[in-house]
Amino acid sequence: MNQALLFPEDFVAHxxxxxxGRRLTHIQSVLRLSAGDRxxxxxxxxxxxxxxxxRLTDTEAELVITLAQPPPAAPPLTLILAMPRPKMFRRILQTSATLGIKDIWLINAYKVEKSFWQTPWLSDESLRDNLTLGLEQAKDTAMPDVHIRKLFKPFVEDELPALLRDKVALVAHPGTATPCPTHLNQPAALCVGPEGGFTPYEVGKLEEAGCQSVHLGPRILRVETAVPVLVSRLFDACL
Amino acid sequence: MNQALLFPEDFVAHxxxxxxGRRLTHIQSVLRLSAGDRxxxxxxxxxxxxxxxxRLTDTEAELVITLAQPPPAAPPLTLILAMPRPKMFRRILQTSATLGIKDIWLINAYKVEKSFWQTPWLSDESLRDNLTLGLEQAKDTAMPDVHIRKLFKPFVEDELPALLRDKVALVAHPGTATPCPTHLNQPAALCVGPEGGFTPYEVGKLEEAGCQSVHLGPRILRVETAVPVLVSRLFDACL
Incomplete structure (x- = not known):
């Protein structure tokens, strides 16, 4: 927690x-602050x-706050992610928030196991908690939007084309011919498949909707590694 | 496991x-191969x-192999990493191997807790197992070297200057003035601190040894995110 993120319900005065809870514990046990500390x-x-x-007691910490600085710029990226395995999902969500991604779409794909959608990490509260951890790590305040689309075809046919308008649209697809561009630094949408990748049918549908298939080189990266690599590659000006 | 890595002890003929064990289980339960499959x-x-x-039984799989292709190029990077917290260490090790990093130095720092060095993940066998997982993910075969240095000062004073010779030497240090270079694509050494960063004394010693302090922008990244971001940023030609 490099910065404590404050929500409307935390305020007792302007x-x-x-x-x-967690933020109090961090203040007490990790930062070891006393009254007067910042x-x-x-x-x-x-x-x-x-x-x-x-004021600091066993159950709460009261702070007087001064806010003046805007949060850091965010890469203009829409991340469209095949729903990851739950144990990876939390980490990917946190990492995406830390990297400044503000628009995250979780979609279905053939290699997304049905059980992945049952994870409690998809509840509104868990999403907010994990995005908060990512923002606190980065020292950012702008909460990402997360959209859940459990049906691939209606999403790709009915919603995706509008979502891609005025953006460079890419699908990360190991083994394809075109390398992923570097220092793009303009609005982009990036589709990342599940473990094992999108199927050829799915890549075809994404291409029909306007995406270009690109590769990241001969190495096959896990999703949690591919996301930071891609963001760094596309948006070096924002990191 | 995008590729099974074979060790000398696996061979029963040339x-x-x-x-x-693990590779057999993967062949049976994930890939669901039968005799004749590749x-x-x-x-x-x-x-x-x-x-x-x-041949495939409950306890072993026998394969006839044909090997002809060299492994992918590796970024010419020496990674010098303050020993991470054990629960992050395994993942960072796997990710580093997946990214093609071949020279990893684990060093001490003020904010490395003494207990981190007690982790069983530092045994030769565990190191090999986790690096293997990373290589199998990437489809690489070149096993990284891992060096363990539990004393900061002797390492930085006696070994580091020689290690940095003919390399661009950087230390990732949030809040410093110089941004990390992009598409460097030449031999480099990169020092990454612990959670909370290197102390000013440590940064001073690393600079004395020849490192330049660079930042990755206003966002503070976890080590497991910073490593792929830095590799991607420095070595876009190798990924």
Whole structure:
């Protein structure tokens, strides 16, 4: 937690918050703060600054906050991700938030196991919690949007073309001929398949919707590695 | 396992191997192969090709192999990493191997907790197992070298200067003035600190040894995210 992210329900006055639970534990056990100490804070979807601890008990920390700085720029990227295996999903979500990705679509694919969609990590609360951890790591405040689409074909045929408008649209597809561009630094949409990749049918449908297939070289990367590699490659100006 | 990595002890003839344990389970339960089916294989520190299953029992799989293709090029990078927390270490090791990093130095730093060095993941066998998983993911065969240095000062003063010779030497240090270069594509050494970063004293010692401090932008990345971002940024020609 490089910055505590503050939500509307944390505020007890316009410049005062009360923190409990995870953030309190972090303040006590990791940062080991006392009354009078400061820590970086940011208001969700708002400005960043610092908070000064004015009261610390076993159950809550009260902070006076000063917010003045905007959050860092975000790469103009729409990430369209085949729903990952649950044990990877949380980490990918956190990493995506840390990298500044603000628009995440979780879609189905042939190699997405049906059980993946049952994970409790997809609840609104879990999504928010994990995105929060990613934002706190990065020192960002802009909460990403996560869209869940459990049917591949209606998504690709009915929604994807509009989503790709005015963007460079790519699908990461190992073994294809075209390398992924570098330092693109313009609005882009990037589709990343499941473990084992999109099927040829799925790649065909994504191409019909306007995506170009690109590869990342001879190495096959796990999704959790491919996402930072791709963001770094496309948006070196934003990182 | 996009490719089964073969070790000398797997060979029963120059073109035949017998696989047991994890690789057998993968062949049976994930790939669901039968006699006559093929899978990609590679010989550790050697060529890659395919194996044809000629015998499959509950306890072993026998394959006839043909190897002709060299492994992919590797980024010319020496990674010098403050020993990560054990639960992250395994993953960072696998990811580093997948990215093609061949020279890994695990060093001490003030914010490396003493207990991190006690992890069983540092045994020779565990290191080999996790690097193997990373290589199998990438379809690579060249086993990385891992060097363990539990004392910061002797390493930085006595070994590091020679290690940095003829390399671009960088230390990732959030908050410094110089951005990390992009598409360097020449031999480099990269130092990455622990959670919370190197101390100013440590950064000073690394700079004395020849490293330049660089930042990755305003976002603070976890080590497991920073490594793929940095490799992608420095070596776009190798990925």
């Amino acid at each position: 410049d005062r918050v009360v923190l409990r 820590l970086p804070v940011g208001r969700v979807n708002g400005l960043m600054g610092h908070g000064t601890v004015i | 073109d035949r191997v017998v696989l047991r 899978l990609p294989v590679g010989r550790v520190n050697g060529l890659m090709g395919h194996g044809t299953v000629i």
